[in-house]
Amino acid sequence: MLNVRKVRKDFPILKTGIIYLDNAASSLTPEPVLQKMLEFYCHYRANVGRGIHHLSQKASEEYERARTKVADFINAKSENEVIMTKNTTEGINLIASGLKWKKGEKIVTSLIEHHSDFIVWLRVKNNYDIELKTVRPKGSVEEGLLDVTDFEKIIDDKTKLVALTHVSNVLGVITPIEEITKIAHEHGAYVLVDGAQSVPHMKVDVQKIGCDFLAFSGHKMCAPTGSGVLYIRKELSEEVEPLCIGGGAIADVEHDSYTLDKSPRRFEAGTPAIADVIGLGAAIDYLQKIGMKNIERYERKLTTLMYEEMTALPNVEVYSPDPEQKIGIMAFNIKDLNPHDVALALDVSANIMVRSGHHCALPFIRGLLHKSGTIRASTYFYNTEEEIDKFVSALKEIINSLVE
Ligand SMILES: Cc1ncc(COP(=O)(O)O)c(C=O)c1O
Known part of the structure; x- marks a missing residue:
């Protein structure tokens, strides 16, 4: 209640x-989230995934616990599908720069997108000679309603990605994302959902939607700034090149070669925003309780x-x-x-x-x-x-x- x-x-x-x-x-941040972050700084402030000592072990445990909470929250099949980012923008950029684009492929998006789910596709279009199609809202522009039949007409077998907002940040209008995802998959295209304005306000279930990628921001859902999430469907984790590589992301390194670790580690090079991720876990507890x-x-x-x-x-x-x-x-x-x-x-x-x-x-x-x-x-x-x-x-x- x-x-x-x-x-x-x-x-x-x-x-x-x-x-x-x-x-x-x-959004604003509630006391239990602030307390959880303070707990990290006061009691087990150490790096994650790097130390054998008990502070590092405890920090790593809390960090991974937050990942499991996110996985449950969005109904991912596994916590390995959950990548910690700093915000929605970083998650979308990771997919834009990480997919292997080929000239002539197509991206479908809409004209009601936030710049973070729009200019990244303009850059891909320009860099790789990709076709970019933007769907206009149907009927009255002021209502911003996207029509499934417009996507049926535009999505074809050349389409590699459909990238859409779930809820518009201008009008609050909800996109018929499940239907559009089905159409995209019939043509073998991936679907990226910008969940920045949906995940904080409604139950978002990645398996029910069937999407391949979902990006959202912790700071819009009671978590601290600097926390965000990118969901990558398990089967696709090796299809996507990480945005950054380095410490923490590798399985092995030789003097002239390296092997990246599996998801999520391959996508989380460097020391992450540990307190913020732990705060995100507390924010999810808070939201789930309500x-x-x-x-x-x-x-x-x-x-x-x-x-x-x-x-x-x-x-x-x-x-x-x-x-x-x-x-x-x-x-x-x-x-x-x-x-x-x-x-x-x-x-x-x-x-x-x-x-x-x-x-x-x-x-x-x-x-x-x-x-x-x-x-x-x-x-x-x-x-x-x-x-x-x-x-x-x-x-x-x-x-x-x-x-x-
Ligand atoms: C729909 C939508 N997408 C993406 C973003 C970018 O979010 P962030 O600034 O947290 O990366 C926002 C932020 O307002 C948004 O509303």
């Missing part, structure tokens, strides 16, 4: 009285409330599909006001944090919405209905005082 009043007490920053609606950028189904249900309720209250406001342009098709994020503009001015006014007048600008999605914001930016309010499970009401009241005041 989700007891919002109770969980809020776990977040030290909330005691300062802020209303934090910038969760799509990064229950991802409870989190999703509650957030959908907040999203619907926000949608209903905001679409009733005069002079507010809301960019959104029906709330049934989205989660957690509301993008909007107030008449001709600059989005940054609105964000600043919300901060100064009501202590409310939102994001403003292009949200690292210029092809979508500028190319499709034809805007220079939007304001984005994004929720998490510790936000309350009262906070949404206060946010809407603050918007009303801005409209009354700034809109002519």
Whole structure:
């Protein structure tokens, strides 16, 4: 069960009285996660996988335990499919640089992607003479809905990879990822899912989706900054070249040759962000205790409330599909006001944090919405209905005082 009043007490920053609606950028960190990281620094602060002494053994045990927690969380078949990265961006780059591209192959993505799942493919296209196809949302651009039939038309036997966001960071719209994955696999293509905005908010099951790669960020799901995950399906781990090689990634080294270790070690050269990974394990415990189904249900309720209250406001342009098709994020503009001015006014007048600008999605914001930016309010499970009401009241005041 989700007891919002109770969980809020776990977040030290909330005691300062802020209303934090910038969760799509990064979430807040609860006390149990901070405590777990402190435990590492105070009691077994040593390197992992390198020492025989008991501190190193304990650190390694906790580090690997976090990996097992991640594997259970996303329902991977094995913890060896879980690679620790620093964020979603690194995970996607690892796949882009690690797959063996051949001229004439094709990548399919969409125009609602975050830059981290877009410009990497532009670079692959330019470097290897690859065809890059971008699917536009169907119907109203402001709803951002991707249509499965468009993917049926574009994915063919030349397609090596379909790379798609699971939830848009601009609109919160949910992509029909399972259906698209099936189509991609019928043509022998791999599927990479950008789970930065889905994994923190709903149950994501890699076996149910059937995807080959899934990248997400710990810092958007109560874990520390510097923690992220890349899932690589077991059968593909040797198909992907690591981004970095060096200490910790090898099975053997001779004076003129080396053999890389198996996954996940082959992908984790150098000393990793140990405290952050252990913190990620604690964040997963925290989320699991609340229950991802409870989190999703509650957030959908907040999203619907926000949608209903905001679409009733005069002079507010809301960019959104029906709330049934989205989660957690509301993008909007107030008449001709600059989005940054609105964000600043919300901060100064009501202590409310939102994001403003292009949200690292210029092809979508500028190319499709034809805007220079939007304001984005994004929720998490510790936000309350009262906070949404206060946010809407603050918007009303801005409209009354700034809109002519
Ligand atoms: C959909 C999506 N993909 C990728 C990213 C990049 O995440 P990170 O900055 O943690 O690498 C974000 C961040 O906002 C995102 O929302």
